[in-house]
Amino acid sequence: MRRKRLPGLVLGLLLATPASAWADDMKYCADLTALYRRYLGNSTEGKMFPDVTVANAISDCEKGNTAAGIPVLEKKLRDGRFTLPKRT
Numbered sequence: 001m002r003r004k005r006l007p008g009l010v011l012g013l014l015l016a017t018p019a020s021a022w023a024d025d026m027k028y029c030a031d032l033t034a035l036y037r038r039y040l041g042n043s044t045e046g047k048m049f050p051d052v053t054v055a056n057a058i059s060d061c062e063k064g065n066t067a068a069g070i071p072v073l074e075k076k077l078r079d080g081r082f083t084l085p086k087r088t
Contacts, residue, residue: 024088025070029061031085032073040080051076 036054057072074084 025066026064028087029066029069032070032077033058033061035082035085036073036077039082
C-alpha cells in the first residue's frame with residue numbers, strides 16, 4: 001500500500017507560515033521603532049518624561065510580542081501624522 005505524502009507537505013507548509021509571518025511582524029515592528037525613534041523619540045514638546053507606553057511597546061517588539069507592540073507604535077506614529085511603512 002502506497003502512503004500519501006500530501007498531509008506531511010500540508011503540515012510542513014502550515015508550520016512554516018507562522019514563522020514567516022512572525023519574521024515579517026518582527027521586521028515591521030523594527031521599522032516602526034526606527035521611524036518613531038528617528039522623528040519622535042527625541043521630541044520633548046513640553047514633556048518632562050519619556051513616553052512609557054512607547055517604551056513598553058518597543059520592549060514588546062524586541063521580545064517578540066509584536067501583537068502588543070505594533071498597534072501602540074502605529075497609533076503614536078499616526079497621531080504624529082506620519083505615514084506608516086509598508087508591511088511585507
